[in-house]
Amino acid sequence: MPGMHIGVVGLGRLGHMAVKFPKKFGTKVTVISTSANKKQEAIERLGVDSFLISHDPEQMKAAMNTLDGIIDTVSAVHPILPLLMLMKSHGKLVMVGRKLVAGSCIGGMKETQEMLDFAAKHNITPDVEVVPMDYVNTSLERLLKSDVKYHFVLDIGNTLNKK
Template structure:
């Protein structure tokens, strides 16, 4: 995604990025998307440490931070903000029967979006 945004001329245009990725991934492309004084906030927790090039932060007075999940108030504020600004997640909806395959894909790093299990339709199909 960062490569695509750079290709679309998005370098240096974002005030902030919330990084939810819980796997190894390069940070330099994300940092390059931030404006001066931009913030990169981690809520995902990769298993291994990520490589951070400090010079890329110093050049634009950029900030890196982290946060655990918030409480109800913070979660509601985030949902309200997303609704107001039409921010939508990129997800892959899967049926309950697909969960084992989804887990295998996770192990192979063959996942582009987060999986969301469609429990509601799965339950309707069995009742």
């Protein structure tokens, strides 16, 4: 994990251990806490690279998109959206002992083909509004106003059946 940068939320019984392991792997570690009085211990005793106060908007904004992942050790209810903003694209948030939140990557060619085959077999099709070419400007205006149910399909050759 050298070269990676992770955040650890909470510096209690579990959080301080969540700092020690990645530090030994050569990972850059930032502690994210509500308690400013833990900063000195985190830096001097545990060797963290940086410390953020989670309720300080300036600190949180400055750290946006800097973390490869976050280990959240806090058991109390707290907002996770600010934590998500700290992570780079494709970052991972691990909430220890909590419900799992998972993301999904776009599938590769094999997965996409499997999905298309399944859709064809089960007649799963998108709902669309077919519009003629001379309606393109009106369609764009409707898109800007979010006045389209799902998708427009532009019928350039006037060959598609309208439903």
